[in-house]
Amino acid sequence: MKSLRKIKHNEVMEVGARVWVPVSIAETRVSRRFDCIPSGTLHPNADEIDYLRRLVKYKDYAILVLNKPPKLPVKGSLPVHNSMDALAAAALSYDYDEGPKLVHRLDRESSGLLLLGRTKESISHLHWLFNDINPAKSSCKAWNDACDAKFQRFWALVxxxxxxxxxxxxxxxxxxxxxxxxxxxxxxxxxxGLEPSQEAVTEYRVLGPMINGCSWVELRPLTSRKHQLRVHCAEALGTPIVGDYKYGWFVHRKWKQMPRVDIEPRTGKPYKLRRPEGLDVQKGSVLSKVPLLHLHCRELVLPNIAKFLPLLSNNAETLSPGLSGKPDLLRFVASMPKHMKISWNLMSSYLV
Structure with a gap:
């Protein structure tokens, strides 16, 4: 048997030649599900699968909740292939034959809590839950009350x-x-009346005073429209979100950013002495020449689908004794991405 050797970049393959590539155990576990990933998607390797699973904050038999990082598209389409729905099919199916499915969306540039359904029944009820049109009520009062308590809460720097x-x-x-x-x-x-419109409603609350021309605000969308929060901030309030160049380009051109100082990576407080290595932790924050979008889905409250699903599926009026002790509502809070943490810590230090 011939010894293995590395193939050169300009080498032409011959008929009958064999190529060996390393395949990890983690990759072989998900190989049977690669058929459901759009053509052109890069198959995640073991390290990428591990990274994606670290994003998961909660998992039960019905749903999966993760903290989506910025710049990762949620829904794939040409020419976008490496999206959250495609990667979830390969990396987040766990012991199921199929991966979880999206029930709502976040912008590519935004970050935060993203909900996925794991079964056909849970996906159907979650789509019903996130439907803006007032759907018919269930016969279960506890489920209806839990649905009324559902909300998303975002934090944004404007x-x-x-x-x-x-x-x-x-x-x-x-x-x-x-x-x-x-x-x-x-x-x-x-x-x-020249173009069709959709109702869009957003609650907002200012979280603190304006510092260096910016303010932190809390946003709670009561409807789910594309770019709703970004447009409402930029055009309805006149305060575009930092890093939103699509709807706030002209304001960004006039915006006087914070002076570029060195900051301590963990606390976000300015160094007393300037150090070149401090520039690395400024990427994407308010200290950057081109900040990333500062919009993060921080909190999510929703009905405990795993508790109510047997009742809804069987059209029963009462829960079984084994499920009655579980909470009606689930609440999740996700930490901000690194660039927003830097901005938050830095601006908080100006209040001290």
């Missing part, structure tokens, strides 16, 4: 500060196509 410290934004949204014929943009509906 340029400027809203005129009121809290309020309710009721501004319908419309989608338009730009002159290039390809780019879609969401705008506030002008109520002139």
């Amino acid at each position: 340029i400027g500060t809203p005129k009121e410290n809290e309020g309710l934004i009721r501004s319908p949204l419309s989608k338009i196509l730009l002159d290039d014929g390809k780019t879609e943009r969401v705008i506030l509906a002008q109520n002139v």
Whole structure:
């Protein structure tokens, strides 16, 4: 038998030649599910699978909740292949034959809590739960009460500060196509009847004083529209989210950013003496020349699907004794991504 050797980049394969590539045990476990990944998607290796599973905050037989990092698309489409739905099929199926499915979305640039359903029944009920149209009520009062308590809460850093410290934004949204014929943009509906609009409602609350031209705000969407929070912040409040160049480009051009100082990576406090290595931890934060989007789904409250699913499936009026002791609601809180933590810690240090 010939000894193995490394193939050169310019080497031409011959008929009958064999190539050996390392395949980890973790990769072989998910190989049978590669058929459900869109063509062109890179198959995650063992380290990537481990990374994706570290994002998972909660898992039961019905749902899976993870903390999505920024810049990872949720839904794949040409030319996007490595998206959360495709990667979940390969890495987050665990002991199921199929991977979990999306029931709502987050923007590619945003981060935070993302919910996926693990069974056909849970996916169906979660789609019902996230439907903006008021669906028919169930015969189970506990389920209806739990559904009414469902909410998402986002934290965002905006340029400027809203005129009121809290309020309710009721501004319908419309989608338009730009002159290039390809780019879609969401705008506030002008109520002139020229384009269809969708109702969009957002609660907001200012979390603190304006520091260096920026304010932290809490956003709670009561409807689920594409780019709803970004458009409401930029156009309804006049305070675009830091890093949102699509809806806040002109404000970013005039924005006077914080002075570029060195900060301590763990606390976010400025160094007393300037050190070159401090520049590495500024990437994407308010100290960066090009900050990343500062929008994060921090909190999610939803009905405990695993508790109610047997009742809903059997059309029963009462829960079985084994399920009655479980909580009606599940609450999750996700930490902010690194660039937002730096901005938060740095701005908090100015209050001390």
